[in-house]
Amino acid sequence: MLKNRIIPCLDVKNGRVVKGVNFVDLKDAGDPVEQAKIYSDGGADEICFLDITASNENRDTIYNVVERTSKKCFVPLTVGGGVRSIDDINKLLNCGADKVSINTAAVENPKVILDSSKKFGSQCIVVAIDAKKNGDKWEIFTHGGRNNSGLDALEYAKKMEDNGAGELLVTSMDRDGTQIGYDVDLMSKIASKVNIPLIASGGVGNLDHLVDGIKLGNASAVLAASIFHYGKHSVQEAKEYLDSKGIPVRI
């Protein structure tokens, strides 16, 4: 039976972890590679890096991080943030990323999804959807949530599937950072609209939220950042909790 995945996400800026697991035995708590290794040793089904490096001159730091991580972690590694072109995707894959997640570039130029899924295969193309509720629908935001594209999230999700996306990483902008749980309404609506797997993101504050993302949001995978930081919960704890709620996980 296919298991639901738990994906810890690390925000990386200028090659350093912004928030992270605060374990005393870490040699360098700010090193994304060490953090990723802790997660993969702890049973993470995948690792996600979100590069939030703002300045262009430090963009290359992520390549070095990915390269070092892929030599130590032998679970899938997804990298997102600032991925704009076929060339960016190629560089990340060559450094050892298994998938790239593409956000703003996919909205501005949907053809990049078509071209990249043809060139590299759908299996490594994740389209990241940042959506915010407006009335009875959800709209797509870009540039880290700053710009409203006005696009309808459900229609956009379907279009990205048609363009060759292998997975959708759906983040509710209303919930992101709130710790009050995923927008399961948004997740389940998109999940029923498309036939590719959906990764739920944005808003996790406790382990029950992970359960809700799968049971109510119909997500194939749940992504979380802060609950795994500072040792609040380990990935293993999360998996055991999901298992106790009857959700199939890899233990």
Place this chain on the structure above:
Amino acid sequence: MKITIVDYNSGNLSSVINSFKEVAKDKVNIEVTGDLNKIKSSDKVVLPGQGSFKSCVDALNKINGLTEALHEFAMNNKKPLLGICVGLQMFADIGYEETETKGLGWISGKVSKIDNQNGKYKLPHIGWNQINIVKQSKIFENIKNNSHMYFVHSYEFIPEDKNVISATTDYSSNIVCSVETENIFGTQFHPEKSDKLGLKIIDNFINI
């Protein structure tokens, strides 16, 4: 010993290379090349594959003499070869992804889209699934039945002779996820991304 990971300009090899180097350490020489002579002189060959069946076959055919060299290595000289994902699928006679495409024809059978039962099953089949070992295989040494492996694919290999199947996985139906016949091995899942157990499978292949 020299193991060659075949580089035929199709998809991303980094994870395969990293995992083999991690397992091999210094005891085995890992080469990554599409050079025919280097392939011929190898002790073992790994044939990865990402993207579509058609794009992989096309990429193989683009390198003059490569399919012949692989055929000689695996079918005539009977040296160990491991196909991963589309690398395994290409063993078939024919594949139906994008358009009907001729495969290597080493193991009779076809590669068809997984039946998603009218949307009941999401495709691609992405994530960790358990393998059901149906026949003892050299690459499953010390791998327990029902171990989890990492999958990502939408198409499945359906061999004519069911005796080649060494493991299946349950997704919509019992999908073939590993084959072994004489010196030819293949996994539909990605051992290079399947954590410690995946590395163990790679180690087993290296130690054949």
